[in-house]
Amino acid sequence: MTPLDAPITRIAVVGGGIVGWSAAVALxxxxxxVAVTIVATPPPPDALADRIAQTLPSTIGFHDDLGLSEDDAVLRAGGVWRLGSAFEGWAGDLPAYVHAYGPCGQPFGTASFHHHWLRAARAGTAAPFEAHAPAAMLARAGRMPIPPAGIVAEVQAAVMLDVPRYRAMLEAFARHLGVEVRDGEVATVRRRGDDGFVDALLLTDGTVVSADLFVDASGPRATVRGAIDDVREDWQRWLRCDRLVTADGPPERMTALDQVHATPAGWRWRTPTVDRTSHGLCYAGAFLAEADAQEALATAGATAIAPAVAFRQGTRPEPWAHNCVAVGDAATVIEPLDFTNLHLAHSAIDRIVAMLPGRACHPLEIADYNRQAQAEVGRVRDFVLCHYATAQRSEPFWRDLAALPDSLARTLAAFRERGRLPFFEEETFSRDDWLTVLIGQGTMPRRIDPLIETTDAADSDRAMAAYRAAIGQAVSRCPDLDAYFYSQRKRLGR
Structure with a gap:
């Protein structure tokens, strides 16, 4: 076996935010x-995956793979549970809708559940679509799916992180596992002349970090991956938001729902946690001044308001090049609508573990990694963009979007014609997630699947009513979110 055919035994991670520490721990x-060294450079302000506290349910699975318990990753690190987001003002006069994590509806007959609902909606007899989603009803009621059994068994909880405490927890775990920690910043990326591979990193203190593989979690500047090339796919023609202001406010009653409000030049969120309320405003600088953005958050109750951070949405078509792979914002920058930032970073880390090549980093293996990564980020982009493409607002920011990406245009065309959704590889969001947004924002198909006619409409209505009743009974048996959370903290002596 030649040295280049041998397994990778040394990995260097660059970036001291939660993305970098997640990569170091997982690897x-x-x-x-494998021996892992992390260059723990603090993340820059525009590294959204390192800053955004809200996560998707996949974070829990990431913790499980690391052997981190709920006590460690949530309670001791100051996190709280999330079940979804309530979207308000995105669709004209339509009521707010909840995008919650888990299934919506129960299949019966020969057609998918949503076709039964769409037929009832045409007849004017349908209850809200979210009324058939256990997670949405739990979130509306302020309850947690404990124990996870029966109709609430498939509800998926996510986490609202306390980012500084979470980062400290990951760092402590990494040190416990034997990760070598180097403080400082990368001054020079030294590359080999024969094949372009990264040979070593020269730090500002004069020390050198060598490795077989380099994982770049340094943020949008991509300190290491950017030294190879700067090829990037820009999404700004579709996703216009390019500024983010975050803030904290006084604590409010804790809830498992974020409030996500559309505004004339973007959108803002509000998430109560244990000891504070998290606020944010994501907007387009061409349509709103920073002072007005800060004033909007102050009006919403925020007190400690940070300066605006500029970002530009887009992705690297090849996050892995030679022996360097970019993760987090070094690979993809996307606004935090639907809070996919840390999910994409964790997914990339999982993919590195699953597809780790030999030391030669064969081009075929790297090409397959990049293909899967791009399939995933493309559909996340589509899901975020779907909110804008189906919104019903008249302000200039919301009008005259560029022609949609083919993948999203095909998705919307299929749904608008007959209520169907095409299959795509590497989907982050399930069919029920897509349906919740499309229906919640008033997008309805021209025709319904003809298979629905094999079930009588009255039978459909009775089945949906029975399912809603079963959800209501299950929700009533689940504990109040506050009571559950504080009982867990008391168990830990906190």
């Missing part, structure tokens, strides 16, 4: 025999 924990 050290899940790849046998």
């Amino acid at each position: 050290r924990r899940r790849v046998p025999g």
Whole structure:
């Protein structure tokens, strides 16, 4: 076996935010025999995956793979549970809708559940679509799916992180696992002349970090991956938001729902946690001044308001090049609508573990990694963009979007014609997630699947009513969110 055919045994991670520490922990924990060094440079302000506290349910699975319990990753690190987001003002006069994590409806007969609902909606007899989603009803009621059994068993909880405490927890875990920590910043990326591989990193203190593989979690500047090339796919023609202002406010009653309000030049969120309320405003600088953005958050109750951060949405078509792979904002920058930032970073880390090549980093293996990564980020982009493409607002920011990406245009055309959704590989969001947004924003198909006619409409209505009743009974048996959270903290002596 030649040295280049041998397994990777040394990995260097660049970036000291939660993305970098997540990568260091996962690689050290899940790849046998690998030595991991992290250059713990603090993340820049525009590294959204390192800053946004809200996560998707996949974070829990990421923790499970690392052997981190709920006590460690949530309670001791100051996190709270999330079940979804309530979207308000996105669709004209239509009521707010909840995008919650888990299934919506129960299949019966020969057609998918949503076709039964669409037929009832045409007849004017349908209850709200979200009334058939256990997670949405739990979130509306302020309850948690404990124990996870029966009709609430498939509800998926996510986490609202306390970012500084979470980062400290990951750092402590990494040190416990034997990750070597180097403080400082990268001054020079040294590359080999024969094949272009990264040979070593020269730090500002004069020390050198060598490795077989380099994981760049340094943020949008991509300190290491950017030294190879700066090829990037720009999404700004579709996703116009390019500024983010975050803030904290006084604590409010804790809830498992974020409030996500559309505004004339973007959108803002509000998320109560244990000891504060998190606020944010994502907007387009061409349509709103920073002072007005800060004033809007102050009006919403925020007190500690940070300066605006500029960002530009887009992705690297090839996050992995030679022996360097970009993760987090070094790979993809996307606004935090639907809070996909940390999910994409964790997914990339999982993919590195699953597809780790030999030391030669064969081009075929790297090409397959990049293909899967781009399939995933493309559909996340489509899901975020779907909110804008189906919104019903008249302000200039919301009008005259560029021609949609083919993948999203095909999705919307299929649904608008007959209520169907095409299959795509590497989907982050399920069919029920897509349906919740499309229906919640008033997008309705011209025709309904003809298979629905094999079930009598009265039978459909009775089945949906019975399912809603079963959800209501299950929700009433689940504990109040506050009571559950504080009982868990008391158990830990906090």
